[in-house]
Amino acid sequence: MFDVKLVVQVKLLPTPEQAEALEATLHQLNQAANQVSQLAFHTRTFQIFGLRRRVYGELKAAGLGAQQAQHVIKKVVDAYTTLRGLIRNGRLTGGRRRQATSKPIAFRAEAAHPFDDRCLSWLHDARTVSIWTVRGRVKNIAFTGSPTQLKTLAAYRRGESDLLLRDGVWYLLATCEIPQALLNAEPVGWIGVDRGIVNLATTSDGINYSGEKLTRYRRRMARVRAELQARGTKSARRKLKRRAKRERRFAAHTNHVIANEIVADAQRTGRGIAVEELAGIRDRVRLWPSQRATLSSWPFHQLGEFLAYKAHRAGVAFVHVDPAYTSQMCPNRWCGHTGRGNRPSRDSFRCGSCGFAGPADHIAALNVSRRASTVWAFVNMPNEPAVESGLNASRAGQPDRTARRKPRASALGR
Template sequence: MKLVVQVKLLPTTEQAEALEATLHQLNQAANKVSRLAFETQTFGVYGLRSQVYSELKAAGLGAQQAQHVIKKVADAYTSLRGLISNGRLTGRRRRKAESKPITFRPEAAHPFDDRCLSWLHNVRTVSIWTVHGRVKNIAFTGSPGQLKTLATYRRGETDLLLRDEVWYLVATCEIPQAPLKADPDGWIGVDRGIVNLATTSDGINYSGQKLTGYRRKMAQVRAELQAKGTKSARRKLKRRAKRERRFAIQTNHVIANEIVADAQRTGRGIAVEELAGIRDRVRLWPSQRATISNWPFHQLGECLAYKARRAGVAFVEVDPAFTSQMCPNRWCGHTARANRPSRDSFRCGSCGFAGPADHIAALNVCRRASAVWAFVNMPNEPAVGSGLSASRAGQPDRTARRKPRALAPGR
């Protein structure tokens, strides 16, 4: 499976100037190619290459970099068409995107292949092509795990990136994945939420109190900066937004690592609710909308999915309908809104089964996982989608409308 490793560059002043000039010229060339592609409606790599390759070479770009500029533009328009065809870009935003050529920022990331960028792992330096010639002995650093992964599994292109005046290299690595345990010894159900970021069917809560306090502090600082409205305040707002996003990403990775490690140790699979379209399905108070929009629930699911695949752990997504209102007692299954008298508590009106609502939801997710896994691994059942999730199972009436997906053996 493919993962990316990001390491930090430590260039000298002269090296940084060469890197910055290179990015600026490459993105300037990409903007020129993009305008031509838009005017002539030529978006394929081969069509663009026949029109602009010689011109890019004459402008001082090497053969490889000219090819990368053309492919970068073609990929950008392919991504735009994908967003439109998938319905993720509609209305005014679509009309605006289609009315003008795609533009690239002067510091936008640019790919380099092994002919243009060489790694010396033993001394932790890189040599890279620039518009000022080949620049050697640029130091880089990273965590021990990142450096080991980079030296062992790096394959393909590497992106040069300038973010907040700091230089990075983002390298693609081909990581071997463990054989999938196709017959898991049970399941760990995971319920995702706001008060508790994640609750497992084992009763383990990953509380969101620390995150909530951090967010309240950031919201207060954000309101103060927005009230000022100066350029300096807007710059600080951007930095703080990135900091809050990194904090959320780190939190998700820590939670996912612990859950996957527990599943791998016990030989179980992982099941989560399918939360696609949650903003359209649930009603929220205005004060809750920002929280739902800002917290990356989907990202936690993606972290669990790829980490599970890497560890050989089965992973499925199940129908989220009524998981917090259904009694998990095998001989009951009573479902009613009254079973949940408050946000944090559950009490079955039929058999009296009671417990924390998030834990009850995780137990129901765990129960549905077995049905999903059995369904998608039936003989002669074709694999569907990317092979990472299963949806709308455990409820026969809803399953009939959508075909479940899961990580099938051998995928």
């Protein structure tokens, strides 16, 4: 059983003098990181020990403490490691790759910086922190957060915390290691979750989590974004960045609420959670031009990730299943008829063989739920290698689909 790592964000409430010291500290640390990055780039020194031999003494002479000098070096090494990983995984190609590798990595003056327990002390009873700065140790910086966050922080915080300045507000991002609950290896059933656009999620219990509110919000943001882009001024670009962050936070909050409710229901009833494997969905579907922007920005993957980590933390079984034909297959155990004709419209399902009918999203969730039992049996089969993500196992007994055509975009809004 492994601990689940979560990041808890708390808001700092510094006085003007404290905020000035924090800002000066971030600026000096990131300036030092830029100097180290330039040296690493020009000397091709990207290993932590080699870089430490070159710059540690200079960083100490510049007024940084021993721990902060180490953190600056590690920050630079980690940045170049991440860059190499993006290139190796094919996520940075063409002109973007040439641009990224043609110059040293640069750090913004207010970029986040890590502090360990030697540089940052938490006083949970007083709800204050004491932190090292370039102007000396600054004590009694107040912080606040939700009751759940503060409770988690006090009980499970481990390792470093990142100091962050965002839109004029100071935050600390602390890593917490929460013990994972004992896994329920024998769930009494499965909650199938069908993800879509019109309905963000529909469960096999028939519960719909409508995406109407999020859709309206994103359409309004799209209109505002178009107006700001038309202006083209620096002020407009700053507002665009702030609004993009706000939109991401709104979508993430919506997904958190949905995931929390589904996981709580599964934990209460002793069931597992099954979702469709939607990796590569943007490459598998044919889209109308008007649908491309909606699909490319829709947080399918984020909701799946939230469900996965919350389920693991709660000890709830979680699997991915093959998404093929979930919205076209009759869930009746004695039928199983599959065909496009079973979907007379986007929202409805009616089996052309046995007449079984219902909302299309609910039908898809039922099929996801029923495939989960097969996946779980294969994954936990003794003396057999586990099947990655359960995807291949879920295809056991399914018809050969090597020559099937791509599903139409209409299936995305199930």
